[in-house]
Amino acid sequence: MIQPALPTVKLPSGEAVPQLGQGTWRMGENSRIRKDEIAALKLGLDLGMTLIDTAEMYGNGNAEEIVAEAVTGRRDECFIVSKVLPENSTRAGTIAACERSLKRLNTDRIDLYLLHWRGASALGDTLEAFQALRERGAIRYWGVSNFDIGDMEELFALPGGSTCISNQVLYNLRRRGIEAGLLPWCRERSIPIMGYSPIEQGRILRDRVLTGVALRHRATTAQIALAWALRQKDMMVIPKATSLEHVRENRAALDIVLSGQDLAELDRAFPPPKGPRPLELL
């Protein structure tokens, strides 16, 4: 099947990855819908959403196995992101966790390996493990998740810390805090943000203003929330969908261009931050 080209985001390495990807949190938790989850990811791949975000945490490893099934026969088309849990993020623990993830993903490399959030381990130890994993080809790039500016500054002060390729953080209409600090900080250093929970796990979908904008575009509220995040061309966005209809809708959100009026209405309903505030997590 011919894949329609998706807009891409350039990583600091120069490699381009699709701007719109697929999340997998809550996948692998219920064996009765396993087939649906695999089918949804496969449809997403057919539609060009070849960036898949997973983690050892999701479904206790089951989500990674679902990803493995979904990418069978087309691994080379995909850009797989996975994450090490903070409690495993010592030097030896990170390497062991990565080996377990590789086995569940049934692959010889993870394209981007992230520290899921900061824990008690020394950041330098995790970084050393990432570098060792890169040298042996087990991961292609490394990055972080849920890192605020202070964490990023600490990371960048470590040897090799500035080779971090992305920071995956919460970002949607209702969670705009990064606009007043972390987002410009990362932009200045050409570190692309990967925005997670772009539709706030469904909690914003009945909003009155969002509904009004959606009606004007003959779109759904989820599509408007995605189009709003996707208008920032240097940001990757990773909605999770198990429903095939949702997968199709999400792909089509890339075709929506929000007007100045749309953006102004959305700004009034979901105001941008007035000043720096701590990073929110889910």
Ligand SMILES: NC(=O)c1ccc[n+]([C@@H]2O[C@H](COP(=O)([O-])OP(=O)(O)OC[C@H]3O[C@@H](n4cnc5c(N)ncnc54)[C@H](OP(=O)(O)O)[C@@H]3O)[C@@H](O)[C@H]2O)c1
């Ligand atoms: N790094 C981190 O700490 C972190 C934290 C949270 C999330 N993430 C990543 O980001 C991904 C996305 O975030 P998320 O899963 O928290 O939330 P999300 O993508 O904002 O929302 C997922 C929910 O929205 C529904 N949905 C998807 N498309 C829809 C559409 N077009 N219309 C209506 N409903 C729709 C899904 O339903 P169905 O499944 O029924 O289709 C699911 O219930 C995760 O899966 C994970 O990979 C990372």
